[in-house]
Amino acid sequence: MKHVVSVSIGSSDRNHSATVNLLGEDILVERIGTDGDMNKAVELISELDGKVDAFGMGGIDLYMAGVGKRYVFRDAKRISQAAKKTPLVDGTILKSSLEYNAVKYAAEVEKLPMAGKNVFVVCVIDRIGMGRAFEELGCNMVYGDLMFSTGMHIPLYSLNSIYKLAPIFMPIMTQLPFSWLYPTGKEQNASRKRPKDKKPKFQKYYNDAHVIAGDFHYIYKYLPEDISGKIVVTNTVTSKDVDELGRRGASALVTTTPEINGRSFGVNVIEAILVALIGKPVEDISDEDFTAMVQCLEIKPRIVRY
Numbered sequence: 001m002k003h004v005v006s007v008s009i010g011s012s013d014r015n016h017s018a019t020v021n022l023l024g025e026d027i028l029v030e031r032i033g034t035d036g037d038m039n040k041a042v043e044l045i046s047e048l049d050g051k052v053d054a055f056g057m058g059g060i061d062l063y064m065a066g067v068g069k070r071y072v073f074r075d076a077k078r079i080s081q082a083a084k085k086t087p088l089v090d091g092t093i094l095k096s097s098l099e100y101n102a103v104k105y106a107a108e109v110e111k112l113p114m115a116g117k118n119v120f121v122v123c124v125i126d127r128i129g130m131g132r133a134f135e136e137l138g139c140n141m142v143y144g145d146l147m148f149s150t151g152m153h154i155p156l157y158s159l160n161s162i163y164k165l166a167p168i169f170m171p172i173m174t175q176l177p178f179s180w181l182y183p184t185g186k187e188q189n190a191s192r193k194r195p196k197d198k199k200p201k202f203q204k205y206y207n208d209a210h211v212i213a214g215d216f217h218y219i220y221k222y223l224p225e226d227i228s229g230k231i232v233v234t235n236t237v238t239s240k241d242v243d244e245l246g247r248r249g250a251s252a253l254v255t256t257t258p259e260i261n262g263r264s265f266g267v268n269v270i271e272a273i274l275v276a277l278i279g280k281p282v283e284d285i286s287d288e289d290f291t292a293m294v295q296c297l298e299i300k301p302r303i304v305r306y
Helices: 038-048 074-080 092-109 128-136 145-150 159-173 203-208 216-221 239-247 267-278 287-297
Strands: 002-008 016-022 025-033 054-058 118-121 140-143 211-213 231-234 252-255 302-305
Touching: 002 038, 002 267, 016 267, 025 054, 025 267, 038 054, 038 074, 054 074, 054 267, 092 128, 092 231, 092 252, 092 267, 092 287, 118 128, 118 203, 128 140, 128 159, 128 211, 140 159, 145 159, 216 231, 239 252, 267 287
Parallel strands: 002 025, 002 054, 118 140, 118 211, 211 231, 231 252
Antiparallel strands: 016 025, 252 302
């Protein structure tokens, strides 16, 4: 049996394990959260290094590559260097293509009403493929990158704006503590317990959108109580998250990765599974190898209709 472990700096409350059979081989897949503790992530990877077939690095990207240049996160680099023997991936290689394909599949095959609609992508800098798919569908876009990073109402309306701003902001942002940029550990749970007397931000953009898309923690942070009729396109969700979106009135949920025993794992997990199955050193795996394996496994997005 192959063993794939995703070490995440996210909350341990979202831990999960499952055994799947792919290409006739059983694979034990585990997600272990360190509650924002970078040192614990390093220790876990060091302890399991050489004992598992592949690592996924969750809750943090090693680098941003969808804007034409790689911008490496300082904190992620330190975690990744703990893996000396076992291959470690963060999902960046697959993310853009999987998310692009998920949006197109949902709109063109599943016929979800997204083409030409108002779409609010809470943060697109790390999911350019998703933004590109929506723009090709003729959607009216609002990107919340500057809103969620600065707290100010500064919407962006095209990927061209992202391409222009990335060389200015990314060299600085990737050197900051990652917890300043994105909720980690217990902060992921705290963002879901907003005081009743505190007015949530950016409600105009949520309310005007027919489709709300992007990272689930960002989406949920200011998600209105009523999202009747809206489609949510996101990444990893638990069964509780799925139920909560239905309770708030969502018409459909699209996750960019498939369901594995009741859970949609992150792209880093799917990428680690592919690495384990391909069986080559990561540096020797080509884009064609990944594409062929995705097609062989018939990896498709998860669609939930409420």
